[in-house]
Structure formats: C-alpha cells, structure tokens
Amino acid sequence: xxxxxxxxxxxxxxxxxxxxxxxxxxxxxxGGMRQVRARLEGRAGGGIGQPWRDLRKLMxxxxxxxxxxxxxxxxxxAVVAGTTLLIAAILPLIALGSPLDPAADLFxxxxxxxxxxxxxxxxxxxxxxxxxxxxxxREITIAALVEPTxxxxxxxxxxxxxxxxxxxxxSATTNNPGQLISPGSLLAFVALGIVIIAETGRLPVxxxxxxxxxxxxxxxxxxxYAGPRLALVEWASxxxxxxxxxxxxxxxxxxxxxxxxxSALAILIGLVAITVKVAMLAGLLAAGEVFxxxxxxxxxxxxLAGSFLLALLAVTxxxxxxxxxx
Amino acid sequence: MxxxxxxxxxxxxxxxxxxxxxxxxxxxxxxxxxxxVIGAVGVVVGLSTIFGQPRHLRIGWLLPLxxxxxxxxxxxxxxxxxxxxxxxxxxIYAVGYAQREHWARFPLVVLPLFVAAMLCVPAAGxxxxxxxxxxxxxxxxxxxxxxxxxxxxxxxxxxxxxxxTQLGFAAILLALVVLSAAGGGDAFATIASHLGDIxxxxxxxxxxxxxMGFGSKAGLLPLHAWLxxxxxxxxxxxxxxxxxAMVNMGIYxxxxxxxxxxxxxxHWWGLTLMIFGAVSAVFGVLQASVATDLKxxxxxxxxxxxxxxxxxxxxAALLSSYGVQNxxxxxxxxxxxxxxxxxxxxxxxxxGAGSVLAATGLRDLDKLGGLARRMPGTTVMFGIAALGAxxxxxxxxFVGEWLLLQSLIxxxxxxxxxxxxxxxxxxxxxxxxxGLGIAAMVKAFGxxxxxxxxxxxxxxxxxxxxxxxxGMTLAAAxxxxxxxxxxxxxxxxxxxxxxxxxxxxxxxxxxxxxxxxLPGMAGSISPGLIAAALVVAVLLxxxxxxxxxxxxxxxxxxxxxxxxxDSLSPKMQYTATSFAEPLQRVFDNVLQPDTDVEITHFAxxxxxxxxxxxxxxxxxxxxxxxxxxVVRAVTTWAQWVRRAHPGSVHLYLTxxxxxxxxxxxIAR
Numbered sequence: 001x002x003x004x005x006x007x008x009x010x011x012x013x014x015x016x017x018x019x020x021x022x023x024x025x026x027x028x029x030x031g032g033m034r035q036v037r038a039r040l041e042g043r044a045g046g047g048i049g050q051p052w053r054d055l056r057k058l059m060x061x062x063x064x065x066x067x068x069x070x071x072x073x074x075x076x077x078a079v080v081a082g083t084t085l086l087i088a089a090i091l092p093l094i095a096l097g098s099p100l101d102p103a104a105d106l107f108x109x110x111x112x113x114x115x116x117x118x119x120x121x122x123x124x125x126x127x128x129x130x131x132x133x134x135x136x137x138r139e140i141t142i143a144a145l146v147e148p149t150x151x152x153x154x155x156x157x158x159x160x161x162x163x164x165x166x167x168x169x170x171s172a173t174t175n176n177p178g179q180l181i182s183p184g185s186l187l188a189f190v191a192l193g194i195v196i197i198a199e200t201g202r203l204p205v206x207x208x209x210x211x212x213x214x215x216x217x218x219x220x221x222x223x224x225y226a227g228p229r230l231a232l233v234e235w236a237s238x239x240x241x242x243x244x245x246x247x248x249x250x251x252x253x254x255x256x257x258x259x260x261x262x263s264a265l266a267i268l269i270g271l272v273a274i275t276v277k278v279a280m281l282a283g284l285l286a287a288g289e290v291f292x293x294x295x296x297x298x299x300x301x302x303x304l305a306g307s308f309l310l311a312l313l314a315v316t317x318x319x320x321x322x323x324x325x326x
Numbered sequence: 327m328x329x330x331x332x333x334x335x336x337x338x339x340x341x342x343x344x345x346x347x348x349x350x351x352x353x354x355x356x357x358x359x360x361x362x363v364i365g366a367v368g369v370v371v372g373l374s375t376i377f378g379q380p381r382h383l384r385i386g387w388l389l390p391l392x393x394x395x396x397x398x399x400x401x402x403x404x405x406x407x408x409x410x411x412x413x414x415x416x417x418i419y420a421v422g423y424a425q426r427e428h429w430a431r432f433p434l435v436v437l438p439l440f441v442a443a444m445l446c447v448p449a450a451g452x453x454x455x456x457x458x459x460x461x462x463x464x465x466x467x468x469x470x471x472x473x474x475x476x477x478x479x480x481x482x483x484x485x486x487x488x489x490x491t492q493l494g495f496a497a498i499l500l501a502l503v504v505l506s507a508a509g510g511g512d513a514f515a516t517i518a519s520h521l522g523d524i525x526x527x528x529x530x531x532x533x534x535x536x537x538m539g540f541g542s543k544a545g546l547l548p549l550h551a552w553l554x555x556x557x558x559x560x561x562x563x564x565x566x567x568x569x570x571a572m573v574n575m576g577i578y579x580x581x582x583x584x585x586x587x588x589x590x591x592x593h594w595w596g597l598t599l600m601i602f603g604a605v606s607a608v609f610g611v612l613q614a615s616v617a618t619d620l621k622x623x624x625x626x627x628x629x630x631x632x633x634x635x636x637x638x639x640x641x642a643a644l645l646s647s648y649g650v651q652n653x654x655x656x657x658x659x660x661x662x663x664x665x666x667x668x669x670x671x672x673x674x675x676x677x678g679a680g681s682v683l684a685a686t687g688l689r690d691l692d693k694l695g696g697l698a699r700r701m702p703g704t705t706v707m708f709g710i711a712a713l714g715a716x717x718x719x720x721x722x723x724f725v726g727e728w729l730l731l732q733s734l735i736x737x738x739x740x741x742x743x744x745x746x747x748x749x750x751x752x753x754x755x756x757x758x759x760x761g762l763g764i765a766a767m768v769k770a771f772g773x774x775x776x777x778x779x780x781x782x783x784x785x786x787x788x789x790x791x792x793x794x795x796x797g798m799t800l801a802a803a804x805x806x807x808x809x810x811x812x813x814x815x816x817x818x819x820x821x822x823x824x825x826x827x828x829x830x831x832x833x834x835x836x837x838x839x840x841x842x843x844l845p846g847m848a849g850s851i852s853p854g855l856i857a858a859a860l861v862v863a864v865l866l867x868x869x870x871x872x873x874x875x876x877x878x879x880x881x882x883x884x885x886x887x888x889x890x891x892d893s894l895s896p897k898m899q900y901t902a903t904s905f906a907e908p909l910q911r912v913f914d915n916v917l918q919p920d921t922d923v924e925i926t927h928f929a930x931x932x933x934x935x936x937x938x939x940x941x942x943x944x945x946x947x948x949x950x951x952x953x954x955x956v957v958r959a960v961t962t963w964a965q966w967v968r969r970a971h972p973g974s975v976h977l978y979l980t981x982x983x984x985x986x987x988x989x990x991x992i993a994r
Contacts, residue, residue: 133900147761
C-alpha cells in the first residue's frame with residue numbers, strides 16, 4: 001500500500017498539480033458545459049472562459065454582509081471551498097500516491113463532501129430569510145437521502161480491492177480490468193452517477209441556471225451571497241463538480257493514472273488523461289441535460305430510492321459474483 | 327426566569343432574600359461539588375482498574391445473608407470511568423443551573439446519590455449487588471425526573487418512566503434469578519465458571535429476558551417510549567446524566583451478561599441484536615429529524631446512537647460466532663468508541679439545551695432562533711455537540727462510525743449467505759442513519775441558534791453563567807479528543823477488549839495511532855491529519871478569495887433582500903417544522919403524522935383565501951400502535967377488578983375469611 005511507501009517529491013508535486021488543476025480547471029468545466037448546452041440549444045453561448053470572467057468581476061465587487069448574520073454565513077464559502085480543495089488533494093486524479101491517501105479513505109471523502117454541504121446549509125439558515133431556509137431544507141433532505149446510496153456504492157467498489165482507500169480501489173481495477181464489466185461494478189456506476197448529479201445540483205434534480213424561486217434548491221440557499229463570497233461559492237461548486245467527475249472517471253476508467261511512485265512523464269500523461277476524461281464526462285452530462293426537464297421536488301426521493309436499490313444490488317452482486325483473482 | 331439575586335417581589339425584606347440566595351448558592355455548590363468529586367473518584371477507580379489488577383471486594387455486613395460483592399475488571403472500569411467523566415461535567419454545570427432554576431433541596435440531595443448508584447452498577451460482582459445498584463439507580467433517576475412535579479407533563483412522564491423501568495427491572499430480575507439458579511451461585515464469576523451446566527433453553531430464556539430489560543434501559547425499539555417523555559421533562563443536568571451515562575448501563579448489561587458471561591451464543595443472538603439495533607437507529611433518527619422539541623430531538627438521537635452501538639455489538643457477536651475474530655474485534659472496538667463519543671457529545675448537547683431552556687424557558691425550536699448573538703458560548707458548545715452527533719469528520723462520532731462501517735464491509739462473505747445479506751443491509755441502515763442524523767442536527771443547530779429570534783423570549787436570552795459554561799467546556803474538550811486524537815484511547819480499548827474473549831478479544835483490535843489501521847486489512851484513516859489539512863485548505867480558500875481585493879470598495883453591512891417588500895419579519899423564516907416538512911413527506915408511511923389543514927375563504931368569494939391554519943402533530947407510531955392497546959387492556963381489566971372493591975368492610979372481611987379458608991384447604 002502507498003501508506004508504507006516513502007513519499008517522493010514527485011508524488012507531492014503530482015498532488016499539488018492536482019489541486020492547481022482543479023482550481024484552474026473548474027470554471028472551464030462549468031464554462032464548457034454551458035457552451036455545449038448553448039450550442040445544442042442553438043444559441044451562441046458565452047464561451048468557455050465566461051465563468052472565469054464572471055469570477056474576476058465578482059471578486060472585484062464590494063464585500064456585503066447581510067445584517068443579522070453571524071460568522072457561519074461569512075465562513076461557509078471558505079469551508080465549502082476548503083473541503084473541496086482537500087478532496088482534490090486526496091483523490092487519485094493524476095497519480096495514486098497522494099501523501100493524504102492513507103489519511104482519508106472514500107468514507108472520509110464522503111464525510112468531507114457533506115461537511116461542505118452542511119456549512120452552506122447552515123449559512124442558508126443563518127440569513128433568516130424564507131428563501132435561505134427553503135433552500136437549506138431542500139438541500140439537506142436530498143443530502144440525507146443521497147448518503148445511503150453513496151456509502152453503499154463505496155461498499156460495492158471496495159469489495160474487489162478489499163479496501164475503501166482510493167488508491168487501493170483504483171489499482172485493483174487497473175490490475176484486473178475484467179471486473180469493470182461485472183454486474184456489481186456497472187450497477188455501482190449508475191448509482192454513483194445519479195448521486196453525483198444530485199450532489200452537484202444538476203438536472204433533473206436541480207437546475208443550476210434557474211432563477212425561478214419556487215424551483216430553486218442550491219440557488220435559494222446562496223441567495224444572500226454577493227461579490228467575493230458569491231465568487232467563492234460559485235468556484236467551490238464548480239470544483240465539487242470537477243472533482244466528483246474526476247473521481248467517477250478514475251474509479252471506472254482508471255487508465256492513464258500515474259503510479260504511486262511517478263516519473264515526470266507519467267504525471268504529464270496523468271494530467272492529460274484526467275483532463276480528457278473529465279471533459280468527456282462533462283460534455284456527456286451537458287448534452288444529456290438538454291433532453292431532460294427538472295423533476296418535481298417530491299419526485300426526487302423516488303429517483304434517489306431507485307439509485308439506492310441499484311447500489312444495494314451492486315453490493316449484493318459483487319458479494320455473490322466476487323472472483324477472488326489477484 | 328429570574329436569577330437568584332433578583333428574586334421575586336413577594337419576598338418581604340431584601341435581607342432575607344439575600345440570605346436565602348446565599349444559602350441556595352451554598353447548597354448548589356455543595357451538591358454540584360459532591361457530584362463532581364464522586365465523578366472524579368469514578369474516573370480514577372475506573373482508569374486504575376483498566377490498567378491495574380482486577381480487584382475483588384466483599385462487604386458482608388452491608389446486605390444481610392449475601393453481602394455486597396464488588397468485582398472490578400477492565401470492562402466494568404471502562405463504564406465506571408465513562409460515567410464518572412460525564413458526572414464531573416454535569417456536577418460543575420449543576421452548580422450554576424441549580425441556582426438559576428432554584429432547585430429544591432430534594433433533587434440537590436439525590437443528584438450525587440444517582441451518580442453513586444450508577445457507578446455501583448458496573449462494579450457489582452454478584453447478581454444481588456447488581457440488582458440492588460440497578461434499582462437504586464432507577465429509583466434515584468425517577469425522583470430526579472419528578473423534580474418539577476408541579477407540572478402535569480412531568481407527572482405523566484414520571485409515571486410512564488416508572489412503569490417502564492420497573493417492568494424492565496422485573497425482566498432483568500427474573501433473568502438473573504434463573505441464571506444464578508442454573509449457574510449454582512450468586513457471584514458472576516461462579517456463574518461464568520459453571521456455564522457448562524446451564525442448558526441451552528435456559529440460556530435462550532435469559533438472553534431474551536435480559537435483552538428486553540437492558541434494551542428498555544438503553545432505549546431500544548420498541549421499548550424506547552420512556553426516553554422521549556422522561557428526558558425532555560427532567561431538569562437538563564439530569565437529562566444529560568440519564569442520556570449520556572444511564573442508558574449506557576443497558577449496553578453494559580448486554581455486554582456483561584449476554585456476551586461475556588453467557589457468550590459466545592448461537593448465530594441468531596448476534597442477528598437479533600443487529601436487527602434491533604438497526605431498527606432502533608433508523609427509527610430514532612427519523613423521529614429526531616422531524617421533532618421540534620429540542621430535548622425530545624436529543625432523546626430520539628439517544629435511541630439512534632444506542633441502536634448503532636447495539637448494531638455494532640450484534641455484528642461483533644455474529645462475526646465471532648462465524649469465527650471471524652479479527653473483524654469481530656473491530657466491531658467491538660467501534661461499539662466501545664461509539665459509547666465514549668456518544669457520552670461526550672450527548673452530555674454537551676443536553677447541557678447546551680439546558681442553558682437555552684434556563685435562558686429562554688423554551689424547548690420548542692419553532693420559537694427559538696438568533697441565540698448565536700446573545701449566547702455565543704453556548705452556541706459554540708452546542709455546535710460542537712451537533713457536529714459530533716452528525717458523524718461528520720472533525721466530529722466526535724466520526725471515528726466510531728467509520729470503524730463500524732469498516733467492520734461491516736470487511737466481513738468475509740465467501741459461501742456465507744447470512745453475512746452476504748446482513749452486512750450490506752446494515753451498511754444501508756447505518757448510512758441512512760448518518761444522513762438523517764445530519765439533517766436532524768443541522769435543524770437543531772441552524773433553526774435553534776442561527777437566524778433571527780422567533781419569539782420575545784428567545785430575543786431576550788442571556789448567556790449562561792461561568793460554571794455552566796465550564797461544565798460544557800469540559801465535555802467539549804472530550805469531544806475534541808475523540809474527534810482528532812482517538813490514539814489516546816488506544817490503551818484503554820485494548821485492555822477492555824482483552825476481557826471479552828467471546829467477541830474477538832483474543833485478537834488485536836484496530837491500531838488507533840496517528841493513522842487508524844485495521845489489523846490484517848487494507849484501509850486507514852487519520853482524523854488528526856484530516857483536521858490539520860482541512861485547516862490549511864480553508865486558509866488556502868480564504869487566500870483565493872483575496873484575489874482582486876485591492877480593487878474592492880470597503881466592506882459594508884446591508885439589509886437582507888426582502889423580494890422588494892419593505893422589510894422581513896422573523897415570522898417569514900423557515901421554522902423547524904417547515905425545515906423538516908420534506909422529510910416528513912418522504913417518510914410519511916413510517917412517521918404517520920397527524921396533519922390538519924384548515925382553509926377559511928372570504929365570504930365574498932371562495933377563490934380568495936382569508937387564512938390557512940396548518941397543524942401537525944408528530945406522535946410516535948410505535949407508541950400509538952403497541953402501547954395504547956396494552957394500556958387499554960390493563961385499564962379494562964382494572965375496571966373489572968374494581969367492581970370487587972365497593973368499599974364495604976363486610977365484603978372485605980368475607981374476602982379475608984375466604985382467602986384464609988382456601989389457603990388452609992390447599993396447605994392441608
């Protein structure tokens with residue numbers, strides 16, 4: 001395991017590069033998805049770089065604190081962004097040997113993800129407006145229902161590698177690619193896909209571009225944010241999307257990931273590979289969103305219950321069809 | 327709520343009032359001080375037992391015929407130390423609380439007695455001593471629950487609690503009498519050494535009876551109904567003691583009798599524990615997520631956590647019965663860690679709720695809010711407790727839940743359909759519990775402490791006095807240790823595990839170093855490192871948001887966006903009820919809420935609505951379905967029996983004569 005191998009300078013470099021790539025690439029992923037969507041809908045679109053320009057604009061605006069809010073409101077964006085940055089440092093996006101890999105397994109990553117969600121939810125409640133509370137209530141309901149599916153999918157994935165640590169899962173898949181088309185793996189893929197869509201607030205669970213109050217979930221929660229804090233919230237939600245797409249890509253298509261003891265060339269290949277994979281997944285997601293409408297809020301639990309069932313089947317399947325080949 | 331110094335105007339002279347205040351202050355300090363000292367003695371005795379030699383003590387004169395037998399071993403020491411630690415925090419807190427709430431002398435006297443009785447339960451080395459300590463604990467807690475007996479709800483809760491705790495005691499009494507009769511002795515050690523003489527039928531009967539008795543004390547379904555009644559109505563320091571220390575005694579009983587003395591049992595014992603645990607956990611957390619009474623929410627969260635602990639115990643027993651000792655040891659470690667972390671965050675949460683109650687007189691989350699500005703210290707404390715209860719990283723409950731999940735996913739499944747079915751279902755139950763637990767705690771903290779005050783009482787809240795804050799700080803420090811440095815507990819857990827051979831005690835448990843490692847399995851985590859890295863990452867994020875700062879105008883405060891209206895009133899906020907409404911709708915079938923919507927139209931047109939009244943009443947469906955029929959049956963029966971008591975002395979004399987005749991005929 002990577003826990004026992006000494007951490008080399010290049011592994012640290014790969015991890016740093018991962019974080020930098022997520023920070024710099026997240027607005028581009030969001031921009032790319034908007035652009036794909038715009039073109040498919042017959043619009044010109046703002047260009048891939050538009051989110052970056054928006055961030056620069058917001059960052060130069062005045063910092064406004066709504067009256068009556070506490071430090072929770074002020075620090076929530078930093079907590080969301082911080083947890084996401086930490087997740088970006090833990091995941092095997094470019095290379096396997098992140099120095100933080102033994103410090104947090106997939107359960108830890110899920111926990112950090114929820115820590116960010118909870119911070120924003122509390123901020124929504126902290127404003128004391130009807131919209132803030134509404135968004136928070138909806139967000140936390142979805143999060144509560146997503147959690148069982150995520151943990152069960154993690155369980156299904158950790159059966160072949162006999163570990164929930166990410167490097168072990170990814171290297172188990174690279175060593176034995178045959179298990180990717182096993183029923184357990186496929187079911188886990190679908191289940192995880194649905195919950196990632198729910199967690200990042202994409203269609204059909206939430207519409208990221210909506211400004212119609214009654215349908216808003218995430219947007220309602222962050223309605224009181226403005227200027228630099230809004231920029232941080234937007235940036236963090238882009239990073240969450242990027243990181244989760246990257247996780248999905250490397251869990252199910254682990255090719256191109258550099259090993260625990262990478263060379264400079266392997267790191268470069270890893271960077272290119274993850275960029276291509278995330279771009280493809282993001283493009284697919286955006287293209288899919290053109291053809292579906294948002295679900296009614298009280299239909300979402302049905303979708304999540306379905307994904308929970310898939311995840312449960314995935315675990316059961318991986319138990320009963322497990323082939324102990326090593 | 328008046329404080330001790332500004333007493334009510336009915337007191338005749340200021341001199342008397344001052345003397346009265348001084349005396350009540352002295353009494354509070356004395357009671358809280360004794361409680362703290364007893365707790366400290368408990369911690370010292372507990373720790374010295376864990377790391378020292380087992381001690382045996384017999385005090386013959388204290389109890390006629392059998393004597394009091396004290397047997398200290400690491401398992402008992404663990405529970406003694408945990409109870410002692412809770413009592414220290416509660417004792418310090420009680421000094422301020424008793425003054426602020428004007429406690430009468432009676433509860434002040436019983437509080438240290440209750441703590442002492444609880445400490446005796448895990449120390450008992452024989453059936454008689456155990457039952458004596460158990461009953462003393464139950465009676466003392468009942469007296470404390472009834473300390474505000476002038477309120478009708480308290481009396482009702484007290485009766486409910488008294489009946490359930492005595493029924494549980496009857497079950498335990500029967501089980502232990504049967505056990506000591508079959509085991510040929512009163513002492514636990516004698517029974518354990520004669521285990522071979524006990525027939526399987528007797529063992530099964532004892533297991534089922536003790537599960538009922540101890541399960542009702544631990545608040546497991548379906549015998550949980552006293553928790554959400556008694557905990558909210560008891561004074562908050564007492565709720566903290568009951569919820570963080572007394573319910574643990576139920577878990578202690580299950581471990582001691584069913585796993586250590588009777589164990590290892592057949593497969594279905596572990597399975598039964600797992601099912602009861604999982605159902606209690608999910609049901610408890612569901613009720614907590616829709617509860618609007620802060621202390622009721624915490625009481626249901628206790629049911630949830632006891633459920634998780636029982637699930638872990640059941641997993642340990644089941645795995646051990648299949649011979650998977652190393653994973654079983656992991657599940658047992660998870661159970662022990664969960665007991666400790668639950669004790670710490672639940673103490674803190676109930677003490678925090680007590681501060682709120684003392685400051686505002688409110689438990690209803692729908693009327694609270696905005697406390698963060700008025701009571702910053704209490705808010706931070708309750709925040710730490712809520713983070714611990716939600717099982718997220720940096721919270722006290724995370725490490726225990728992580729170990730539980732790891733033990734569930736690492737159980738071997740080759741050719742074992744039972745494990746292959748039970749483990750994924752248990753992971754699902756634990757995950758659903760965690761998810762809903764997050765929602766419940768966000769509600770308790772976000773609605774109760776953030777936002778704007780929803781009532782005048784909440785707007786006029788004042789921070790708790792120093793002694794109450796000090797008690798909470800102690801509990802918060804324990805939470806912090808469990809959250810980031812579980813390594814400190816490693817030696818304790820190893821010693822306790824060694825006394826439990828039937829649940830993998832022979833194997834080394836998981837190593838809780840800087841990195842938590844699992845024996846012989848891949849998988850590790852480092853809570854301390856995550857915490858440190860998260861701090862760095864948040865600082866990095868704050869650094870990112872400095873970008874463009876020199877172009878910014880000075881920061882300002884602005885009013886909230888009111889959708890174009892004049893201003894927002896606090897009534898427009900989401901309340902706890904509305905916050906939980908989606909969950910209530912999703913789990914409609916399980917929760918069965920009693921909702922009532924009443925729409926009044928204008929007389930001129932039925933298309934215009936004058937007002938809408940929405941009422942929702944959350945009742946416990948288990949209580950509704952299971953308890954009410956029983957209570958009804960008992961009442962009907964009592965009505966019948968009452969007909970024989972018309973009040974005529976002649977009739978009673980006839981009864982007496984008849985009874986005597988019957989006895990004589992039988993005895994002839």
